[in-house]
Amino acid sequence: MTRDEAFFEFLCRMGDNTLVLGHRVSEWCGHAPVLEEDIALANTALDLIGQTQMWLGLAAEIEGDGRSADDLAMLRDAWDFRNVLLAEQPNGDFGQTMMRQYLFDQYHLLMLQALAGSSDERVAGIAAKSVKEVAYHVERSRDTVVGLGDGTSESHRRMQAALDLLYPYVGEMFESDAVDAAMEEAGIAPDPASLRDAYDAALTQTMAEATLTLPDSRFAHSGGRTGFRHTEHLGHMLTQMQWLQRAYPGATW
Amino acid sequence: MKPTEAQIWDWLDQVPDPEIPVISVVDLGIVRDVAWQDDTLEVAVTPTYSGCPATSVISMDIETALRDRGVEQIRIRTQIAPPWTTDWLSDKGRAKLEAYGIAPPSPAGGPEKCPHCGSADVVRVSQFGSTPCKAHWRCNACLEPFDYFKCI
Ligand SMILES: [Zn+2]
Secondary structure, three states: OOHHHHHHHHHHHHHHHHHHHHHHHHOOOOOOOOHHHHHHHHHHHHHHHHHHHHHHHHHHHHHOOOOOHHHHHHOOOHHHOOOOHHHHOOOOOHHHHHHHHHHHHHHHHHHHHHHOOOOOHHHHHHHHHHHHHHHHHHHHHHHHHHHHHOOOHHHHHHHHHHHHHHHHHOHHHHOOOHHHHHHHHOOOOOOHHHHHHHHHHHHHHHHHHOOOOOOOOOOOOOOOOOOOOOOHHHHHHHHHHOHHHHHOOOOOO | OOOOHHHHHHHHOOOEOOOOOOOEOOOOOOEEEEEEEOOEEEEEEOOOOOOOOHHHHHHHHHHHHHHHOOOOOEEEEEOOOOOOOHHHOOHHHHHHHHHHOEEOOOOOOOOOOOOOOOOOOEEEEEOOOOOOOEEEEEEOOOOOEEEEEOOO
């Protein structure tokens, strides 16, 4: 694997996380429990899709094969996606969506803060731009997790169930492989494992405020960021997201 | 004869932001640079939020405004670093926002006062509002809802 091949993989991981999660969140548009939440979710989705254009745009540039960010988003199938499994998990109820969002946002914030100091100025620029938006995302998802966790007995029960369901997808965000080693050596990106302590500290604090119990087991599903094995949900999601290009190949407007 | 850069800035200051038309794209602080490269005018534009749908409309509006005034060769360059900050809003823009009913950004993280009645008794409804750049607040004195231009 050359350095540019590793760089391309890394950029796809960043861009596919924001693309897949952004699409998931956009599925709430018009369906959220109250208008304010509907607007907040749509704005979050919009930020994530905007960040996707920057990450996948740079990925396409590094690849140098004439593909665009749109090509990468709309013309690849499930096995070429490099998002973590957490991002593709279905929305479930509103509480489950917000738990997924918080678990991701907290990681995303730490990753972008580190990337803002990247040796590659394009990566640093995208990260510096994105981190401002993500600081808002995490503020809101954290508040919601605390509010619903420490809410009624029904909201508490649902948030604990969401945490139990999604926590096994947390570990994958902090895995390291040859791509990460190459990025770290080049000073482009941190080793994800190095972010875990700060993440754990934030999560412990948040869940304590939310009166929720973190599962004991560190068991982690994986296979998304390497593309080895996505969950069945990604393929179904892509049939929606990529419907237009599949039905009308090459359509533009 | 090529119009001067000062003249270009003046023209751009007449291009309204498509979502908040009381302020111009220059007031918003998204026009970062204007420079002639031989016979081509290069305008550097920075997006407010990465996913803001107004960004492409703004580029189109800038191009149209310059073409209408006889500038033929225009290149719009998107510049993401350094990232846009609400510190770049002009004082004129801040005053216009407030007169329009949108509380201008404040480093305290929330509006100083209600843009309708001036009361400081205000409460946040949601971190997000009608566009990516705004949050939703309400005044406890006059009970009116209002937008707050988020400080980033
Ligand atoms: Zn008022």
